[in-house]
Amino acid sequence: MTTKRKPSTGFWIIAVIALLWNIMGVMAYLGQVYITDDVLNTMTTEQQELFTNTPAWSTGVFAVAVFGAFLASLLLLLRKKWASPLFLISLLAVLINMGYSLFATNHAEVYGVVQGIVMPLIIVVIAIFLYMYSKKAAANGLIY
Numbered sequence: 001m002t003t004k005r006k007p008s009t010g011f012w013i014i015a016v017i018a019l020l021w022n023i024m025g026v027m028a029y030l031g032q033v034y035i036t037d038d039v040l041n042t043m044t045t046e047q048q049e050l051f052t053n054t055p056a057w058s059t060g061v062f063a064v065a066v067f068g069a070f071l072a073s074l075l076l077l078l079r080k081k082w083a084s085p086l087f088l089i090s091l092l093a094v095l096i097n098m099g100y101s102l103f104a105t106n107h108a109e110v111y112g113v114v115q116g117i118v119m120p121l122i123i124v125v126i127a128i129f130l131y132m133y134s135k136k137a138a139a140n141g142l143i144y
Contacts, residue, residue, distance in 0.1 A: 005141040007079070018130055019073040025066035033059065046110045058100055065093035069130065076134055079143045084134040091127040098124055 032051075040048060072086035098120045101107040108116030137143045 003141050004144055007137075007142045011137065011142055014133060015073065015076045019070070019077060021126065022066065022070040022073045026070050029062055029066045032062070044110070046106075050105060050107065050110050058097055061093045061097045061100075065090050065097060065127075068093065069127065072130070072134065076130075076137070076143065081138050081143050083143055084131065084138050087127070087131040087134045091131045094124055094127040 035051075040051065043051065068086050068090035072083045072090060075083035075086065102117070102120060107120075110116065134143065
């Protein structure tokens with residue numbers, strides 16, 4: 001068993017940024033689920049088709065990813081070890097959803113390089129970082 005340690009300022013900065021990042025993820029999810037016809041009509045025909053053909057399981061996996069990471073971020077701020085397994089669940093959901101978007105759809109073609117490839121990769125890298133950081137924090141006695 002590791003001893004409890006006082007977190008550094010860096011820990012708190014990372015935890016707060018993680019929470020803010022994952023709040024944006026929740027907002028993105030809610031924006032997708034509750035999209036209005038007016039917003040849908042501002043999309044290109046290809047984007048509308050991709051959006052309307054998104055399977056329900058993908059939307060569910062998206063929910064697991066963002067709400068899991070949001071809860072994990074809160075737990076990280078509260079210094080609870082359950083943050084790490086929740087970040088892992090969120091990471092797995094991110095990998096499934098991004099894998100589907102990148103390899104089973106024409107997402108990159110429809111949205112372009114930045115929205116279609118770069119942003120999904122950034123999301124994956126951040127999800128990996130948060131999981132690894134939470135594991136290290138637990139091992140170092142920062143969360144327990």
